[in-house]
Amino acid sequence: MSTSQRGILILDFGSQYTQLIARRIREQHVYSEIVPHDIAASEVARHNPYALIFSGGPSSVYTSAATRYDREILALKLPMLGICYGLHLLSDYHGGRVENLNQGEYGFANLEIDDDNNLLAQVPGGTQVWMSHQDQVVELPPEWKILAQSSNGIVAAIGNQSAQRYAVQFHPEVAHTVDGATILHNFMFKIAGCRPDWTPGNFISQQIDRIRATVGEGQVLCGVSGGVDSSVVAALLHRALGKQVTAVLIDHGLLRKNEAQQCVAALRHGLGVNIQLVDESRRFLTRLEGVSDPERKRKIIGEQFIRAFEHSARGLGAYQFLAQGTLYPDLIESGGAQLGPAAVIKSHHNVGGLPDDMDFELIEPLKDLFKDEVRRVGSELGLPESLIARHPFPGPGLAVRIIGEITAERLEILREADDIYLNVLHEENLYHEIWQAFAVLIPVKTVGVMGDARTYENLLGLRAVVSVDGMTADWFRLPQEVLSRISNRIVNSVTGINRVVYDITSKPPGTIEWE
Ligand code: XMP
Numbered sequence: 200m201s202t203s204q205r206g207i208l209i210l211d212f213g214s215q216y217t218q219l220i221a222r223r224i225r226e227q228h229v230y231s232e233i234v235p236h237d238i239a240a241s242e243v244a245r246h247n248p249y250a251l252i253f254s255g256g257p258s259s260v261y262t263s264a265a266t267r268y269d270r271e272i273l274a275l276k277l278p279m280l281g282i283c284y285g286l287h288l289l290s291d292y293h294g295g296r297v298e299n300l301n302q303g304e305y306g307f308a309n310l311e312i313d314d315d316n317n318l319l320a321q322v323p324g325g326t327q328v329w330m331s332h333q334d335q336v337v338e339l340p341p342e343w344k345i346l347a348q349s350s351n352g353i354v355a356a357i358g359n360q361s362a363q364r365y366a367v368q369f370h371p372e373v374a375h376t377v378d379g380a381t382i383l384h385n386f387m388f389k390i391a392g393c394r395p396d397w398t399p400g401n402f403i404s405q406q407i408d409r410i411r412a413t414v415g416e417g418q419v420l421c422g423v424s425g426g427v428d429s430s431v432v433a434a435l436l437h438r439a440l441g442k443q444v445t446a447v448l449i450d451h452g453l454l455r456k457n458e459a460q461q462c463v464a465a466l467r468h469g470l471g472v473n474i475q476l477v478d479e480s481r482r483f484l485t486r487l488e489g490v491s492d493p494e495r496k497r498k499i500i501g502e503q504f505i506r507a508f509e510h511s512a513r514g515l516g517a518y519q520f521l522a523q524g525t526l527y528p529d530l531i532e533s534g535g536a537q538l539g540p541a542a543v544i545k546s547h548h549n550v551g552g553l554p555d556d557m558d559f560e561l562i563e564p565l566k567d568l569f570k571d572e573v574r575r576v577g578s579e580l581g582l583p584e585s586l587i588a589r590h591p592f593p594g595p596g597l598a599v600r601i602i603g604e605i606t607a608e609r610l611e612i613l614r615e616a617d618d619i620y621l622n623v624l625h626e627e628n629l630y631h632e633i634w635q636a637f638a639v640l641i642p643v644k645t646v647g648v649m650g651d652a653r654t655y656e657n658l659l660g661l662r663a664v665v666s667v668d669g670m671t672a673d674w675f676r677l678p679q680e681v682l683s684r685i686s687n688r689i690v691n692s693v694t695g696i697n698r699v700v701y702d703i704t705s706k707p708p709g710t711i712e713w714e
Contacts, residue, residue, distance in 0.1 A: 205246065205249075206248055207229060207391070208234050208243060208248040209232065209252045210238065210253050211234065212253065212255065213254075214254040216255060218528065220372040222372075223379065224252075228397045239271075240272045243275060249277075249387075250279065250386070250387070250393070251272070251279045252279070252282065253280070254283075255282050255285060256283075256284035256285075259287070259333075260334070278390050279363070279365070280365050280366065283367075287334055293359070296336070299335075305330060307330075308327075308355070309325050309326065309327055309349070310324065310326050310347045310356070311350065313345050313348065318346060318390065319385070320385050321385070327376070327377045328369035328370075329369055329370050330369050335354060336357065336368075339354075343357050344359070345357055355369055365386065365390070367382070399578070400579060403438070406439070410436065413560075413562070414519075414520055418516065418520070419443055419519075419521070420512055421436055421446040423447065425458045425459055425592070426589065426592055427570075427586065428526060429524040430465065430582060431573050431576055431582065432564060432565060433472050434577065444472070444522075446473065446474040447477060448463060448475070449508055450476060450478050453480075453605075454596055455592070456618040461585070465582055469582070470582070477507065483500065483503055484605065487598065488604075491604050493599060500598060504594075513557075522562040523561065524563075527568055588631060597614070599714040612696060619685065620685055620689065621636065623684055627681050627684075632675070634666040635664055635666070638660065639660040639662060640657060644656060644658070645697065657697070657698075660702055661685065661701050663677055664711055669711060
């Protein structure tokens, strides 16, 4: 990450795979950033990237509805790679012709590689690639050459080696393209001259400099939730500012067994962070009394959280900065990705519902990172693996895993059962194969027999899913003997549960949580 020339810019023309391009590049330790397709050439130049990538997208270059972009960008003297629609765009701009010959390719194809070239170096002939296109190049731009064709006879890669411009019809960023990483590697290192300096260590030292420069002698308040992102923010700020940072964990009483204590121990005793644990569980439970509707639960918890945070913030003194663990995908999804390295900090007056008179500047040091990168930064900062590799956990916590009304007794039952479930998954080395696993307390009582006595107790649901981003998910195929062990252990040791069921619904049609 040099402060002068920096990473690769990806112009997003609306492909469903744009985020994947960014990830694949960063996996090879080169910084990458997604920018909107209509970014101005002057803005691109201001970024000073090593190279540009034009993503795929749904439109056709030859229609009046083609996605607009600043043609001046193509006049910049930078290495460029077009992917799918990006190939059509580069080809069209440089004087080639793109048409729809009703000969689309969707899914696997194999490459016939026509020439020795830097882009496809070390890629064997016949390699499998992933296609998803209808339009194709029917006439090459002057001075461009075909580098590969697909097994269907369609132009699959083209280039103008002396101008350092290349384009591929297939998607090197998806896992189905067997040599995709090699192709991206060739573009970054053989063509664009990138340096592999996007590492957790570099990220941390760069952020420390920026945070110090911004905060100066000021005081920072850091909200911690018990999860990975906010813990990493607290650890990073502590490394940068020491005693100028106060972290606060509001315990709403809806966390898992020992979760708040473990997080506080890792930060306070492990790293020396000044963290306050504020027990607000009574107040939250009182406000949730008699509430069964999931959306009302969420609303109450959200409002109460803001109130509790505001209250403890005021009690802790004067703070000019508020730090939070916003990640890159949060910004991309909300369409709010900020441009440029200076955007690490932005002024904010009403953070997530805090009152207007609480005037903070917002610090979001993880706003350039994907989740897996946050985990690597957390490891480098010395946070324990048990915290870093934890499954995602929803803000409203166990409240959305107790179907129906929440009571202290039901929370206790669920906490115990959930803890046993997760412990068995750890013992069986299955925890890390699963994206998210949890227990759900269902407001149904069923009859059982234990010893010689009839029981009439609660039903418990177990959920385990595999997923990439939580948007879609499949239920995890837990081995029968493991299911059996979990069920036995829970029914034998948790008073109040006498039956266990396993959820075999994918998402869609189900959601991951039950509420
Ligand atoms: P669903 O249930 O919608 O969940 O398939 C997808 C992912 O989001 C988490 N989730 C939440 N996270 N507040 C959060 O912070 C919420 O209200 C919430 N609801 C669901 C869920 O745990 C899963 O990882």
